[in-house]
Amino acid sequence: MCQCCCSAEPVVDPKAQKLAGVFSKYRGEKGALIPVLQAAQEIYGYLPKEVLESIARELKMPLSKVYGVVTFYAQFHLKPRGRYVIRVCQGTACHVRGASQIMEALQEKLAIKDGETTTDLKFTLESVACLGACGLAPVMMVNDETHGRLTKDVVLKILEQYE
Ligand code: FES
Incomplete structure (x- = not known):
């Protein structure tokens, strides 16, 4: 009591x-x-x-x-993370197919930088090395889902699925 x-x-x-x-x-x-x-x-x-x-x-x-x-260990996080963690591949295959533009589009849309989380704790944005899906380059993952053959427009559409 x-x-x-x-x-x-x-x-x-x-x-x-x-x-x-x-x-x-x-x-x-x-x-x-x-x-x-x-x-x-x-x-x-x-x-x-x-x-x-x-x-x-x-x-x-x-x-x-x-x-x-x-x-x-990179698996541990000292700061709150977003409900959706977006990992944008910056490996070689993705890099030559425009991964930087994909990252820029996401940074602009979410108003955060690489490694940051939105203030509403919805999205965390991270650049990562090869995700092992080079045939689909450029590639990103949102939590466990892989999205490939990305363009700026496709990325913005994908984000809407997680709104
Ligand atoms: S380089 Fe991006 S998935 Fe391999």
Whole structure:
């Protein structure tokens, strides 16, 4: 029960509850840091400072070590990410077929730069190396969906699908 004048039950944060479940699953296990970080990122969408602090506390390790791992691996994110992550290929095949113009069109439309997220947390834009679909160059992915043979117009149409 909360300590204020009302008799309401305390509000339980469902994300914090899930994280507590992750901690109990990995408690005492060696090499738990990476799976715990992955699970925490799955829950929060990124790794907020408070979450990293509680991970350090739970796993009884220095916060600097947790940060060291998070900043070493590209899979971990310290800033909020968009609901849709757009990865624009800048590999050779895509580059010669106009990947830079595709990136420019997206930057202009979303008003963000490479590596940034829109303020409404809808889109994150990233340039990446070869996505393995060179035959479809230029290529981008939106979350798990691949879009190929892109032109500026096609890209803008594709964006509308995610509005
Ligand atoms: S270079 Fe773009 S998919 Fe391979």
